[in-house]
Amino acid sequence: MSSTDIIISLLVIGLGAVIMMLIAAFTNLSNRKLSFVTTGIILIAIYFQMGYQGELFSIDILPEIFDHMLRFDSFAALFNIIFLVGAFLMIATGRAFMQATKFFLPETFSLILFALFSMMLLSMSVELLTAFIALESASVAVYVLVGLNRYNIKASEALFKYLLLGSFSGAFFLLGIAFVYAQVGSTHIGDIKAYIDLHENYDLIIIGGFLMMITIMFKISAVPFQAWTLDVYDGASLPITAFMAGTFKIAIFSIALRIFLVDYFTLSQIFQPLLIFTAVITIIGGSLLTLAQQNIKRMLAASSIVHSGYLLIALASSNVLNDSAAPSIIFYLVAYFLSATGAFGVLSYLRRWDTERTTYEDFKGLASQHPLLAAMMSVFMLSFAGFPSTIGFLGKFYIFTSAIESGLTWLAFIGVLAAFVSIYYYFKVIAMMYFYPQSKKQELVLSFTPVVIAIVALAILWGGIGTGLVSFLPGANVIIETAKASIASLIL
């Protein structure tokens, strides 16, 4: 493969974003048509992005132009496909919502594509400033998407909260880069690694690392940087929340993993205590916060903090001797992303009939109204809770085993306790849907959205029990193997 081949999908998304902006400005197409065009653009990009999975490679993209700042490796290939599928699923599951509400301007689709473009750039960047620019431009697109609903005070509040806190925390990343540059004299991830390998003294690099960690912890809403999460997730409209909880969080992890695994891996002993501490308080704080929620949307938002905690367990467990922790992070991200997309998809699909349907009370009797939708929602809840036979179980399985492998059995124990608590708030949703009768029955209309949600639910089940026996489908072990290959490509 030549280096021009591999950026086709990046170009498709980038150009698509510009074209969509022009279409939005100069034509009068309906949201419905625009969403089709956007889906088409994303599908084309997915087509060009396919075929790199499972292979081990690492290529600098047009080194003579970008000066080795962008690299396409198995890692970036895997993350790019996740972003693209994430955006596709977000639009597919959110279509009903976008049509039922008034505030989705035509520019929305352009913003989604810009966010996507920046996230793909983020996963490919091997230079800190490029990464920062990509991160911020993705964030800016997401800020605007959060505040789309201009008529809702909560959305505006969410936008400002997220914008102010997010930009503030972003500054730490820049400061961290400055510290690193002061010592290394370069912001290339490879140069930093070479410097650490050759020198004895690297205090400023460590300080820079801690500063960059602050930004990353903020973006993945780890405690004590979680304060924005509830209001922002709640204020944003449902498809956007799904996008933030699933896809955008994965993007943050793509850069976090790259920096951590390439540069700071040999220093993981220094970062481990802090990561463990953050993991513990994130899990405990997130669980307490989730238990207090009465609204399913807020509950899912709060529980995303707990899921960040699980991911931090794996991050804390990854060290030189443990090569299974980092792939387990990727697997868990995929598992969480599928469940979150599905769950928020169900919530936004329900908007079709009701104006507001997000509290536990509102879910009473859903099973008699929409049996299939309730069954899918149950699958998503079970996967969140890590119930066996769903992909969420395997996600927790990998994370806990990697913690045990690093000798952090007690940390895995805390994770298990959090999983136990999570049974309560996830099963409560199932109990609400099934254990209360409701008289008026609404049949599920067979349209595009529920079909996509059903496919996601099937993917979750197959990801949990899939065997290699069915030749035409990848088994449950393929994802973890792909993840391993992608991690291995980081240091090629």
Next chain:
Amino acid sequence: MENILSILIFLPILSAILLYLLPLNVRTTRSISLSVTLITTALSLWMYSHFQASPHMQFVEDYAWIKEYGISYHIGIDGISLIIVMMTNLVMPLLYLSFWNLDRKGYWLNLLIVHGGLTGAALALDLILFYLFWETMLLPIFFLIGLFGHNKNKDFMSMKFTLYTIFGSLLMLLAILYLGYSSFAQTQVWSFSVSELQTLHLDKTTTLLLFSAFLFAFAIKIPLFPFHTWLPQAYNASPIGAIVVMSALMAKLGVYAIWRFVFTLFEPLAVQSAYFFVSLGLFGMVYFGIAAIRQNELKKLFAYSSASHLSLVVMGLFAFNYYAHLGAFYMVASHAVSSAALFMMIGMIYKRTQDLRIDSLGGIVHQAPVFSAFFAFFALSIVGIPLTGGFVSELLLIIGAFKYNVSIGFIAATTLLIAILFVFKVLQKVLYGVKRDRVFKDLRTYELLSLIPLALLILAMGIVPEYFLQKIKPTAQQHITQEISYVKH
């Protein structure tokens, strides 16, 4: 028929999923459900007849599932798991028949899933696979209690039951993961297969922690004293179908799991701590027996009675000798049949009277002689009168207890009689007692059809025990020989 075990596991589960998706009415659903269970019963009988009386795993299937971590789809059957599978497959269709006129679709589907889950958990030889089935069968019970429970606080109870049992399972999961990692640390290969994990070398504290985590999960399910606090309320709130499954089958699976996993993985420690568990078993038997006498509600009374007998079974397991093990597993089988029949009959009482308080029942024998005859027979079979399977199993258990320790044997033999107290209390107050003026119809045809096979089975188990024991004996014998060798070391 190489995949007979897989068929037994997945036929019910897949049919449940299909039935959920197809827009069928209740009548068709229940006919199909019953046919599916009848098919699995026929298949399991075929398997029983082809099962060789040898200690080896038979009908083994072993496919790699997640190679990276050495997890495999590894199932097989030996003399002990044969009991659980056969009991499940014999009780299920009769249970369906006993409430044939029930018109709730979800009831049938959930029972089908629990059927498959039970079979899978009894057959799994890989710990992760076992955990998968062990948890899967919990979900239908959660739905059964929440959807069809009787009590006002059924939602709370279904949640409490789920949380209680999942807490135990999650600790077990952590222990399983640790075992898998230990295998990786010692042999450089991940493995969750029971037979391979058996050879691990673990230090004392670790073994104790892992042992406790496993035992904790199983003790909640059985339940053993003091992990029984969910029992009375859960039984009170549950519909009969769920109770029959929980009491007759799931609790037995807990006993089986102790034997299969705890004894295999932690043999030395299990043998060392035997005295403690024998005492706990004896204490539990008396404690639950007294608790049963004090109950005024039939479901709760027999819930405690079950717990009492299962404590005895656990005592037998930890006595670690051939007769005690044989007796324990024969009791697992006979008690499964008797308690399933009894709870089915309690369901019939509830359907007729909407009331299960012993105070307000009475005089049934005058209005429903056939019903009373069956009820008395099943209740007495639980106590272990001669000619029933219960008698044989109690005899074996007492011989085993005497072999273990004369005083333990003596205590076991005398306190066994405690069951007679509450059974006679029930017979006297419910069947005889004050005659009420409410109408109590005698057994209907489908009810009779569901009870007669169980009664015949209990009699057969009492009269020709050797026919059933011959399949169990080799496995029990082999296991004991292994354990004795451990004691001697």
